[in-house]
Amino acid sequence: MYRYDAIDKDFLADRSAEFRGQVVRRLAGELNEEQFKPLRLRNGLYLQLHAYMLRIAIPYGAVNPTQLRKLAWISRTYDKGYGHFTTRTNLQLHWIKLADTPDILDHLASVDMHALQTSGNCIRNVSADPYAGATAEEIDDPRVWAEAIRQWSSVHPEFSWLPRKFKIAVTASPKDRTAAKTHDIGLHLKRARDGSLGFEVMVGGGLGRMPYIAQTVRQFLPATRLLSYLEAILRVYNRHGRRDNIHKARIKVLVAALGRDEFASQVEAEWEKSGTASDLPDTELARIRGAFAPKTFETLPAVSEVLEGARAKTPAFARFARNNLKPHKIAGYGIVEVSLKAIGATPGDATAEQMEVVADLAERYGQDDIRVTHEQNLVLPHVKLDDVPAVWAALDAAGLATPNMNLVSDIIACPGLDYCALANARAISVAQNIAEKFADPDLAEKVGELKIKISGCINACGHHHVGHIGILGVDKKGEEFYQLTLGGSGAEDAAVGTALGPALPYNRVADAVDTLVETYLRERHDGERFLDTFRRTGVAPFKEAVYADAD
Amino acid sequence: MRALTANRLIDGEVVFWRKGQWVERFGDAELFANDDEAGEAAEGHAKTLITVVVEPYLIDLIESEGLWAPVSYRERIRALGPSNLNHGKQVEGGAAIQALLHAHGAARSTGRVDLIKRK
Numbered sequence: 001m002y003r004y005d006a007i008d009k010d011f012l013a014d015r016s017a018e019f020r021g022q023v024v025r026r027l028a029g030e031l032n033e034e035q036f037k038p039l040r041l042r043n044g045l046y047l048q049l050h051a052y053m054l055r056i057a058i059p060y061g062a063v064n065p066t067q068l069r070k071l072a073w074i075s076r077t078y079d080k081g082y083g084h085f086t087t088r089t090n091l092q093l094h095w096i097k098l099a100d101t102p103d104i105l106d107h108l109a110s111v112d113m114h115a116l117q118t119s120g121n122c123i124r125n126v127s128a129d130p131y132a133g134a135t136a137e138e139i140d141d142p143r144v145w146a147e148a149i150r151q152w153s154s155v156h157p158e159f160s161w162l163p164r165k166f167k168i169a170v171t172a173s174p175k176d177r178t179a180a181k182t183h184d185i186g187l188h189l190k191r192a193r194d195g196s197l198g199f200e201v202m203v204g205g206g207l208g209r210m211p212y213i214a215q216t217v218r219q220f221l222p223a224t225r226l227l228s229y230l231e232a233i234l235r236v237y238n239r240h241g242r243r244d245n246i247h248k249a250r251i252k253v254l255v256a257a258l259g260r261d262e263f264a265s266q267v268e269a270e271w272e273k274s275g276t277a278s279d280l281p282d283t284e285l286a287r288i289r290g291a292f293a294p295k296t297f298e299t300l301p302a303v304s305e306v307l308e309g310a311r312a313k314t315p316a317f318a319r320f321a322r323n324n325l326k327p328h329k330i331a332g333y334g335i336v337e338v339s340l341k342a343i344g345a346t347p348g349d350a351t352a353e354q355m356e357v358v359a360d361l362a363e364r365y366g367q368d369d370i371r372v373t374h375e376q377n378l379v380l381p382h383v384k385l386d387d388v389p390a391v392w393a394a395l396d397a398a399g400l401a402t403p404n405m406n407l408v409s410d411i412i413a414c415p416g417l418d419y420c421a422l423a424n425a426r427a428i429s430v431a432q433n434i435a436e437k438f439a440d441p442d443l444a445e446k447v448g449e450l451k452i453k454i455s456g457c458i459n460a461c462g463h464h465h466v467g468h469i470g471i472l473g474v475d476k477k478g479e480e481f482y483q484l485t486l487g488g489s490g491a492e493d494a495a496v497g498t499a500l501g502p503a504l505p506y507n508r509v510a511d512a513v514d515t516l517v518e519t520y521l522r523e524r525h526d527g528e529r530f531l532d533t534f535r536r537t538g539v540a541p542f543k544e545a546v547y548a549d550a551d
Numbered sequence: 552m553r554a555l556t557a558n559r560l561i562d563g564e565v566v567f568w569r570k571g572q573w574v575e576r577f578g579d580a581e582l583f584a585n586d587d588e589a590g591e592a593a594e595g596h597a598k599t600l601i602t603v604v605v606e607p608y609l610i611d612l613i614e615s616e617g618l619w620a621p622v623s624y625r626e627r628i629r630a631l632g633p634s635n636l637n638h639g640k641q642v643e644g645g646a647a648i649q650a651l652l653h654a655h656g657a658a659r660s661t662g663r664v665d666l667i668k669r670k
Contacts, residue, residue: 027561029602047605049629050639051563080638097562346635417625418633428635480624 001064001369002147002291004112011155012109015116019043020102027099044115045101048421052096055118056108060128060146060170061089061372065359068370070111072355078104083355085340085348087412087463088167089127089372090118094419116154121162123153123234128170129177130371133292134381136329137173139189140197144289145226146170148280151288152227159234163241164249166234167206179374179490181205181214182466184251185233190220197223203233203263204255207460211496212252217264228279232271236263295367295382300332304385310392316403319441320392323403334385336366338378338395339402339410343439346428347413348376350400357398365391374463375412375451377405407444408452408517409435412463416456416473417480423456425473425480425506430454433510438517447517450530451490466490468531469516470497471509480506486516486542487534498539501547512546519545552612552619553590554580555597556629557604565629565640566604568593573604576640577630578647582612582619613654618647620654627651 004012019039026036040046044055056071063071071091075083078100079093086092096104108114117124128146132138149168153159159166169178172189180186186202198220205214221229233251240258242248255263280288311318326335338358340348350358358378362370365387371379378400383391395401404410411434414420416427431454438444453467457474464470470485481503488497504512517530519542524533534542554577555568566573567580574580583590590609597607611622621627631651632639641648 027602032601033560033605047558047563049625050565050632051558099561417628418635423625426634428633432635 001062002143002288008112009109012112012114013106015043015114016102016105016109019105023098023102038120040098040101041119042116043101043105044118045096045098046119046421048094048419050419051094052098052101053419054093054096054101054104054115055086056091056093056113056115057118057125058089058091058113058372059150060126060132060143061130061374062132062143063370063372064368065363065370067111067113068355068359068362070107070113072352072359074104074107075355076352081353082349082351084346084415085350085372085376085378087374087376087414087461088118088125089130089374090125091372092415094415120160121164121166122160123149123156123162123166123168126150126153126168126170127178127183127374129173130373130379131173131177131326131335131381132371133294133369134328134333134335135173136327137175138329139172139191140223141289141292142170142172142187142189143292144285145187145189145199145223147288147291148227148285149230152230152278152280158231159238162234162238163243164246164251166237166251168230174492176490176492176494177373179463179466179494181492181494182207182211182463182490183214185230186214187226189223192220199223199226201229201233204252204260205494206250206252207463207465208250209247209458210250210253211460211465212256213494213496214252215255215260217260217267224282224285225276225279228274228276229267229271231278232267232274235270235274236266240266295369297330297333297382298384300330300384300386302331304332304388306386307388310389314389316396317389317392319403319445320396320401321388323405323407323445324401325388328382332385334383334388336380336383336388336391336395337373337405338380338400339404340377340400341404341410341435342399342402343409343435344432345399345435347411347431350378354398354400357394357400361391361394375410377410403441404444406449406451408438408447408450408513409444410451411435412451412453412467414455414461416454416462420456422459423473424458424475425456425482427454427456427462427471427473430471430473430482430506430509434513437510437514447521448529450517452513453488453490463490464488465496466494467497468529468534469513471513474503476503482506482509484509484512484516484546486539487531489531493531500539501543504546515545516542553583553585553609554612554619554621555583555590555593555607555609556580556626557597557607560601560603560605563605568597568607576643576647577621577651578618578645583609615654616646616650618650620651627654 128142188200202214324337366380413427413431417423455462455464466488484500485497
C-alpha cells in the first residue's frame with residue numbers, strides 16, 4: 001500500500017492546523033457561517049439534520065488494519081460507535097461535533113488519512129476495482145494509476161474550483177466493479193497487441209438529475225500520457241462548463257451539448273498544445289508501482305481440502321463460499337467479500353467493533369489489506385483458501401457474513417432523510433423492508449443476481465438510475481413517495497433504468513419489489529438474471545403486475 | 552402553532568427556542584401561534600446569534616395525541632433522531648416522543664414555514 005512521505009505528512013499537519021484556526025475564528029464569530037461553510041466543506045465537514053457529518057476519504061477504497069482500527073477508534077470516541085461506507089468508497093461519520101473536528105483530523109493524519117476533496121467542486125476521491133491486485137481478470141493493477149491520479153489531483157491549483165464536482169474511476173478488468181461509465185471520467189486499462197498499456201477513456205457519465213452513461217472519447221490512450229490527457233479534459237471542462245447553472249454544470253452536460261466528437265476534438269487540440277510536461281516521469285511511476293508490488297504468495301494446491309471439508313460439513317459455510325468467496329489470481333487463495341448488508345441492518349454501516357474484527361482478520365489472514373466497494377461492502381482481497389472457514393466463523397460471529405453478495409438483499413442505500421439535509425424521503429428503511437422480505441437465503445439464491453439501489457433524492461448518491469431495480473424517494477404532496485425504475489446497470493453493460501410507472505407510497509415499495517421478483521421468476525428463461533429477463537421482455541409484464549395490484 | 556429551531560454551532564445538535572434560550576428537547580420548545588409576530592421576532596433575533604446557532608427557522612406544528620408535533624416528516628426526524636436506529640433524541644422516550652412518533656399528516660418534506668409559503 002502507498003505510504004505518505006514527509007512532504008505529505010507535513011502538508012496534512014499544516015491543513016489540520018489551518019482548519020483548527022478557522023474553527024476558532026468561527027466559534028469566536030470572526031467568521032460567519034457563509035464565510036465558514038466553504039472552508040469546512042473543503043475539509044469534508046457537512047452540517048446535516050442531527051449533527052455535523054465528516055466524510056473521510058478512502059482513496060481507491062484501500063485501507064490497512066492500522067487505518068481501519070483508527071477509524072473504529074474515532075467513531076467510538078467522537079461519534080456513536082459506527083460509520084457509514086458510501087458509494088464513493090468513503091466513510092461518513094454522522095454525529096460529529098464541530099469543536100472535535102480539528103482533533104479528529106489530527107488523528108486521521110497520524111495514519112495517513114484525511115477528509116480533503118470529499119466535498120467541493122474539485123476532483124473527488126478516485127475509485128478503483130476493489131479486487132485490484134487480486135483478480136486474474138486484470139491487465140494491470142489499477143491502484144497504481146489511481147494513486148498517480150490522487151497525487152496529481154490533490155489540491156491541484158488549476159482544478160480546485162471546477163464548475164462542479166468531478167469523479168474518476170479506474171478499472172483494469174472486463175468485469176467492471178467500479179461503475180466506471182457513471183463517472184465524469186471512467187478509465188479502463190487495456191493492453192494493445194504490441195503489449196503496451198493504455199486506457200479507454202470514457203467521459204461524461206453521471207447520475208443525479210440528468211443521468212448519462214459515459215462515452216468513449218479515446219479508445220486507447222498510451223498509459224504514460226494519462227495525466228496530460230486528463231489535464232486536457234479538465235481544461236476543456238473548466239473553460240466551457242456551465243458555471244451559470246448548477247444543474248447543468250457537470251461535464252456530462254457539456255459532453256452532451258457539444259457532442260462526443262466535438263468534445264473529443266477539443267480535448268485532442270488542447271492535449272496537443274500542452275505537450276508532455278505534466279505526464280508522470282517513468283521514475284515516479286516506478287516509485288508508485290513499487291508501493292503496490294505483488295504480495296508474497298505461497299505455492300498452494302488450487303483446491304483446499306480444509307475448505308472443501310468445511311463446505312461439505314457446514315451448509316451455512318457452503319452458502320457463504322458460494323456467494324462471498326471469489327476467485328483469486330493465485331492458486332490456493334481467494335477474495336472474501338465481507339457483507340455490510342445483514343438483513344434488517346443499515347446498508348454500508350459498520351460498528352467500531354466490526355471494523356476491528358475486519359482489521360484483525362486482515363492482519364491475521366489477509367496480508368494487511370482491506371478494500372471498500374462502491375456497493376458498500378468490504379473485501380479481504382488475499383485470503384488463503386485454507387483460512388476461509390476461520391475467517392467466515394469470525395465474520396459470522398460479528399454479523400458480517402451474510403451470504404448475499406450481488407443478491408436481492410445486497411442493496412445500495414444512501415443515508416436518505418434519516419440523516420441527510422438534502423433528502424426528500426428515507427432510503428435506509430426501504431432497504432430494510434425489502435431485505436426482510438428476502439431474508440430466506442434459499443429464496444435470495446433462487447432469485448440470483450439482482451441489484452437494488454435506493455436514493456433518497458434526485459442527487460442519486462444511492463445510484464438508483466443504474467439499479468436493476470432503482471428506487472428514488474420523492475416528495476409528493478408532502479408525503480414520501482418512491483419512483484421505481486427497471487433495467488439499469490452500473491456495470492460494463494451500463495444503462496439507465498426505465499421508469500416503471502407512477503410513484504408508490506412508502507408502505508407499498510417492498511411489496512412492489514416482491515411482485516417484480518415474482519414476475520421475473522415467472523418470465524425468466526434458463527440462466528437469465530433479472531436484468532436479462534427485463535431486457536428481453538421490456539417493462540410491460542412488470543408494470544402490469546405491480547399496477548394490477550394497485551387496482 | 553409554530554416553533555423555532557436551528558442546529559447548535561459547536562456540535563450541530565438540533566435545538567429549539569424557549570424564551571431566550573436554546574433547548575434540546577422539542578417537548579420543551581416555546582410555541583408561537585400562527586398569527587403571533589413573536590415567532591418572527593424570535594427568528595430575527597436568533598439570526599443575530601451567529602456564534603450560538605446555524606440557520607434558525609420557524610417550523611409548522613400539528614396536534615398529535617393532545618400534544619404538538621412538526622407537520623413535516625423531516626422535522627419530526629430532526630426532533631426524534633433517525634428512524635433506522637434508536638440512537639437519537641428518541642432514546643429518552645416519554646409522552647412528547649410518543650406524540651412525535653405517532654404524528655402523521657406530513658407536509659412538505661422540508662417543513663420550513665417560509666419554504667412552504669414559497670411553494
